[in-house]
Amino acid sequence: MHELSVTESILNIVMKHAQTNRVTKVVSITLHVGELSDLENEWIQHYFDYLSKDTVAQGARLKIERLPIELQCKACGRKFQIEKSALGQSTCPDCNAVGDFTLVSGRQYYIKEMEAI
Numbered sequence: 001m002h003e004l005s006v007t008e009s010i011l012n013i014v015m016k017h018a019q020t021n022r023v024t025k026v027v028s029i030t031l032h033v034g035e036l037s038d039l040e041n042e043w044i045q046h047y048f049d050y051l052s053k054d055t056v057a058q059g060a061r062l063k064i065e066r067l068p069i070e071l072q073c074k075a076c077g078r079k080f081q082i083e084k085s086a087l088g089q090s091t092c093p094d095c096n097a098v099g100d101f102t103l104v105s106g107r108q109y110y111i112k113e114m115e116a117i
Contacts (some may be wrong), residue, residue, distance in 0.1 A: 002040055005045035014032045018056050023116040026057040030113045035084055036106040069106035073097050
């Protein structure tokens with residue numbers, strides 16, 4: 001159900017920009033979603049289709065691009081990417097520090113671009 005409120009926020013932003021720019025039809029919306037986000041692609045599209053009915057965004061295709069998980073080592077400052085399965089067992093590739101990292105990227109979601117006519 002988390003996807004519903006997120007999708008509603010996305011649609012509100014799209015509609016605001018569509019109105020400001022006198023858009024007659026939103027063709028597609030590219031979203032960046034972090035790998036750690038619990039948002040499911042198919043549910044975002046499903047809710048978007050439902051919520052956008054009878055708007056200029058009706059029928060718009062969502063292009064969802066997943067962003068990698070990036071950590072920063074607190075010991076040496078090195079930023080590095082990891083797979084979701086490696087969380088909790090990460091080691092810094094530079095100084096070999098274990099487990100003392102700051103999450104830089106991986107939970108975010110935002111609209112990257114919107115194609116409209």
